[in-house]
Amino acid sequence: MQAAVYERTGPAREVLRVVELPDPEPGPGEVRVRLRVSGVNPTDWRSRSGDTPRPMAFPRQTPGQDGAGELDAVGADVDAGRVGERVWVFHAAFGRPTGTAAQYLVLPADQAVPLPPGVDFQQAAGLGIPFMTAHRCLFADGPIDGHDVLVAGGAGAVGNAAIQLAKRAGARVITTVSSPAKAELARQAGADAVVVDYRRPEAAREVREFAPGGVQRIVEVALGTNLALDLEALAPGGTIITYARETADPALPVYPLMFNNLRLEFMLVYTAPPDALRLAVHDITKALRAGDLRPLPSLHFPLAEIAAAHEAVERGAVGKVVVDLP
Numbered sequence: 001m002q003a004a005v006y007e008r009t010g011p012a013r014e015v016l017r018v019v020e021l022p023d024p025e026p027g028p029g030e031v032r033v034r035l036r037v038s039g040v041n042p043t044d045w046r047s048r049s050g051d052t053p054r055p056m057a058f059p060r061q062t063p064g065q066d067g068a069g070e071l072d073a074v075g076a077d078v079d080a081g082r083v084g085e086r087v088w089v090f091h092a093a094f095g096r097p098t099g100t101a102a103q104y105l106v107l108p109a110d111q112a113v114p115l116p117p118g119v120d121f122q123q124a125a126g127l128g129i130p131f132m133t134a135h136r137c138l139f140a141d142g143p144i145d146g147h148d149v150l151v152a153g154g155a156g157a158v159g160n161a162a163i164q165l166a167k168r169a170g171a172r173v174i175t176t177v178s179s180p181a182k183a184e185l186a187r188q189a190g191a192d193a194v195v196v197d198y199r200r201p202e203a204a205r206e207v208r209e210f211a212p213g214g215v216q217r218i219v220e221v222a223l224g225t226n227l228a229l230d231l232e233a234l235a236p237g238g239t240i241i242t243y244a245r246e247t248a249d250p251a252l253p254v255y256p257l258m259f260n261n262l263r264l265e266f267m268l269v270y271t272a273p274p275d276a277l278r279l280a281v282h283d284i285t286k287a288l289r290a291g292d293l294r295p296l297p298s299l300h301f302p303l304a305e306i307a308a309a310h311e312a313v314e315r316g317a318v319g320k321v322v323v324d325l326p
């Protein structure tokens with residue numbers, strides 16, 4: 001099979017190459033997927049570049065956590081009736097040398113999720129990291145029906161997924177974006193209100209106009225940059241849940257956080273509780289069946305241009321970067 005690999009961390013063009021590898025065989029409890037589309041996320045370039053503060057775990061790594069294709073073989077202890085299923089996969093390269101930037105992938109059976117009819121592989125390859133992260137950020141503390149939620153960065157992959165899942169769960173959603181074009185993507189996801197340009201001093205007031213008592217929950221992509229806005233926007237007892245790192249860690253204004261009994265939470269999708277991931281898979285599948293999830297516009301790259309795909313995500317491309325597998 002053809003697969004992208006890197007053997008050391010570094011810039012995309014220096015370390016990524018496409019090679020021929022033997023087709024993998026599923027072991028006990030595993031399935032094999034003939035991948036058609038691989039979704040590229042920031043986590044992929046962060047690991048490949050060395051930005052993630054963790055050394056490479058394997059001598060050779062295929063990048064890509066997310067992807068979609070047809071399940072074409074099963075190992076011992078897996079229902080052979082699954083062969084032929086259309087599936088999306090998650091956490092493919094977490095703790096494993098294999099990833100979705102390859103024609104075939106072997107992974108534990110429960111990480112290959114049946115895809116409802118009518119959902120194409122392109123959309124399916126954008127589900128794993130963005131939607132599972134968004135799901136946990138929204139529901140880590142229980143239902144949000146009737147809550148006011150602020151999603152920072154509503155045109156980003158996670159932010160856009162968070163708007164969609166929050167609306168489906170009965171929340172009122174306001175989001176912040178940097179430009180009118182991004183505002184349109186956030187509105188298409190179902191945001192009730194959009195603050196264009198979160199850098200303006202009026203941004204916090206606009207959130208307060210939407211939710212005069214303050215929002216109960218903030219799904220945060222840039223804690224340090226947005227902390228002042230978040231403190232103004234949050235209702236007493238509210239929660240900021242942060243899923244991304246910035247270049248520098250923020251200094252925490254302890255007294256305002258304390259005074260309003262605010263909660264600061266952090267989440268990493270890889271190490272989220274297994275029950276939470278199962279619930280995310282369940283809810284995402286239900287939402288797909290209902291036709292409630294809308295993909296971001298996608299930017300396609302062939303496998304041979306995997307380095308360009310990584311660079312696009314690294315530059316902050318608008319939309320979902322996907323790699324089409326030969």
Ligand SMILES: NC(=O)c1ccc[n+]([C@@H]2O[C@H](COP(=O)([O-])OP(=O)(O)OC[C@H]3O[C@@H](n4cnc5c(N)ncnc54)[C@H](OP(=O)(O)O)[C@@H]3O)[C@@H](O)[C@H]2O)c1
Pocket residue numbers: 041042043046129130133152153154155156157158159176177178179182198221222225226242243244245267268269270316317
């Ligand atoms: N903890 C986890 O498990 C987890 C899971 C997924 C992703 N992540 C991390 O989360 C980050 C985002 O991932 P993604 O896939 O959503 O990336 P993405 O698709 O590139 O989206 C990031 C969005 O954030 C916006 N943004 C940046 N600064 C902002 C600010 N101060 N206020 C509001 N919006 C802001 C960006 O737009 P503008 O710059 O135009 O505002 C962009 O739309 C990455 O750093 C990624 O590594 C972590």
